[in-house]
Amino acid sequence: xxxxxxxxxxxxxxxxxxxxxxxxxxxxxxxxxxxxxxxxxxxxxxxxxxxxxxxxxxxxxxxxxxxxxxxxxxxxxxxxxxxxxxxxxxxxxxxxxxxxxxxxxxxxxxxxxxxxxxxxxxxxxxxxxxxxxxxxxxxxxxxxxxxxxxxxxxxxxxxxxxxxxxxxxxxxxxxxxxxxxxxxxxxxxxxxxxxxxxxxxxxxxxxxxxxxxxxxxxxxxxxxxxxxxxxxxxxxxxxxxxxxxxxxxxxxxxxxxxxxxxxxxxxxxxxxxxxxxxxxxxxxxxxxxxxxxxxxxxxxxxxxx
Amino acid sequence: xxxxxxxxxxxxxxxxxxxxxxxxxxxxxxxxxxxxxxxxxxxxxxxxxxxxxxxxxxxxxxxxxxxxxxxxxxxxxxxxxxxxxxxxxxxxxxxxxxxxxxxxxxxxxxxxxxxxxxxxxxxxxxxxxxxxxxxxxxxxxxxxxxxxxxxxxxxxxxxxxxxxxxxxxxxxxxxxxxxxxxxxxxxxxxxxxxxxxxxxxxxxxxxxxxxxxxxxxxxxxx
Numbered sequence: 001x002x003x004x005x006x007x008x009x010x011x012x013x014x015x016x017x018x019x020x021x022x023x024x025x026x027x028x029x030x031x032x033x034x035x036x037x038x039x040x041x042x043x044x045x046x047x048x049x050x051x052x053x054x055x056x057x058x059x060x061x062x063x064x065x066x067x068x069x070x071x072x073x074x075x076x077x078x079x080x081x082x083x084x085x086x087x088x089x090x091x092x093x094x095x096x097x098x099x100x101x102x103x104x105x106x107x108x109x110x111x112x113x114x115x116x117x118x119x120x121x122x123x124x125x126x127x128x129x130x131x132x133x134x135x136x137x138x139x140x141x142x143x144x145x146x147x148x149x150x151x152x153x154x155x156x157x158x159x160x161x162x163x164x165x166x167x168x169x170x171x172x173x174x175x176x177x178x179x180x181x182x183x184x185x186x187x188x189x190x191x192x193x194x195x196x197x198x199x200x201x202x203x204x205x206x207x208x209x210x211x212x213x214x215x216x217x218x219x220x221x222x223x224x225x226x227x228x229x230x231x232x233x234x235x236x237x238x239x240x241x242x243x244x245x246x247x248x249x250x251x252x253x254x255x256x257x258x259x260x261x262x263x264x265x266x267x268x269x270x271x272x273x274x275x276x277x278x279x280x281x282x283x284x285x286x287x288x289x290x291x292x293x294x295x296x297x298x299x300x301x302x303x304x305x
Numbered sequence: 306x307x308x309x310x311x312x313x314x315x316x317x318x319x320x321x322x323x324x325x326x327x328x329x330x331x332x333x334x335x336x337x338x339x340x341x342x343x344x345x346x347x348x349x350x351x352x353x354x355x356x357x358x359x360x361x362x363x364x365x366x367x368x369x370x371x372x373x374x375x376x377x378x379x380x381x382x383x384x385x386x387x388x389x390x391x392x393x394x395x396x397x398x399x400x401x402x403x404x405x406x407x408x409x410x411x412x413x414x415x416x417x418x419x420x421x422x423x424x425x426x427x428x429x430x431x432x433x434x435x436x437x438x439x440x441x442x443x444x445x446x447x448x449x450x451x452x453x454x455x456x457x458x459x460x461x462x463x464x465x466x467x468x469x470x471x472x473x474x475x476x477x478x479x480x481x482x483x484x485x486x487x488x489x490x491x492x493x494x495x496x497x498x499x500x501x502x503x504x505x506x507x508x509x510x511x512x513x514x515x516x517x518x519x520x521x522x523x524x525x526x527x
Contacts, residue, residue, distance in 0.1 A: 163467030
């Protein structure tokens with residue numbers, strides 16, 4: 001065991017993992033995070049806390065994770081390289097470990113232009129792949145980037161993102177291979193709607209044996225409304241929503257029900273794909289729906305390991 | 306070249322408000338090539354300022370002049386005899402020129418008439434775009450000659466982020482994803498394996514993050 005987090009135990013024991021996303025509030029109420037944590041704790045193995053997602057200022061991921069940890073939940077601390085240089089990154093990692101956080105997701109981060117402080121200076125001192133290398137070295141060699149010794153252990157289960165739907169498509173698997181070479185333990189993918197493309201990507205992943213080197217969790221976004229389907233199809237770079245799905249949402253009597261149905265169908269298909277070891281449910285502003293999606297996808301109860 | 310763009314006229318007018326005698330100083334270097342601060346732009350700016358001030362009934366005396374370069378003592382020192390007569394110099398050179406004026410003439414107000422944008426190329430007539438960030442440690446040998454520091458919106462070193470779609474950057478569909486360009490170019494050169502190497506963290510200490518930079522060439526000093 002590298003970090004002995006619940007997520008690591010589930011995945012290394014060969015079970016199909018479920019993680020979900022918990023967005024922290026635009027404010028100081030820890031209760032918001034705790035409430036989301038309570039509603040999600042029984043339907044997932046670990047909970048990601050986003051790090052100023054879409055570059056909108058929110059409560060920090062590290063504090064959200066600490067709040068979840070207090071409820072006995074295994075948190076995944078997301079960390080973007082947009083807002084911190086190598087000094088702040090390593091410092092926050094030390095603090096996160098001290099607070100009991102055992103999983104970390106290394107990300108580039110959405111560009112600050114998309115957020116609520118678009119004129120901010122983006123840091124990008126290092127990139128997400130270099131971040132993976134830094135965390136791995138901190139964990140395995142107990143050394144900072146500069147080679148100096150760290151006092152104490154740095155047990156972290158290291159994650160990263162992968163987007164099979166971005167371009168250039170042929171490079172997407174090579175980039176995953178780079179992340180694995182850098183030392184990643186698990187991958188959470190961008191949300192999957194275009195199953196055909198995801199299957200092609202997974203075939204390339206298996207051809208290179210990458211599914212044996214890192215645990216791949218497939219991203220799921222339950223679609224809450226027709227507007228959301230259209231918005232994602234049109235405006236979100238790196239998310240592909242096929243026309244059939246938008247049409248299904250448009251024609252449904254109850255769009256929310258249809259969104260749940262689609263999410264469950266996608267999970268059912270993903271469960272059958274060789275090399276996929278779990279799902280990561282990102283119910284943006286619709287966390288309440290996650291328990292139902294997980295249950296109806298046949299993934300309850302969550303195993304105890 | 307250094308690419309610049311003239312500031313909005315209202316901003317310039319408010320900058321020189323209350324000043325009566327001004328030297329508008331063009332530069333025949335980069336800003337002439339990118340049509341921001343050549344002799345012609347000096348003349349146009351002077352005309353607009355005169356009109357603006359006349360409308361407010363606050364006439365102004367303007368002298369127009371354009372130096373070969375404002376970043377070289379040989380040329381900037383040509384102003385030494387006459388500069389004392391002006392309330393301010395409104396420089397149409399890049400920021401380097403304004404700085405050098407301020408360095409050389411401590412008693413003269415030096416004002417910028419342009420916004421200095423980037424090191425770039427003329428893509429076509431009337432269109433310029435960025436190519437180099439002056440980071441102090443060139444890695445173009447590793448990236449097919451195309452710079453991710455200057456041309457990737459996130460300055461990533463190890464391939465495109467998840468927002469690269471149809472060759473475009475997620476922040477603006479008018480911006481090419483440089484990592485798509487790097488990928489296509491290395492593919493064409495049969496060097497795609499270069500992208501499998503993880504580029505190490507960069508030393509920003511040799512960029513502007515390490516403090517103002519200076520080069521001394523003893524072999525060239527007189």
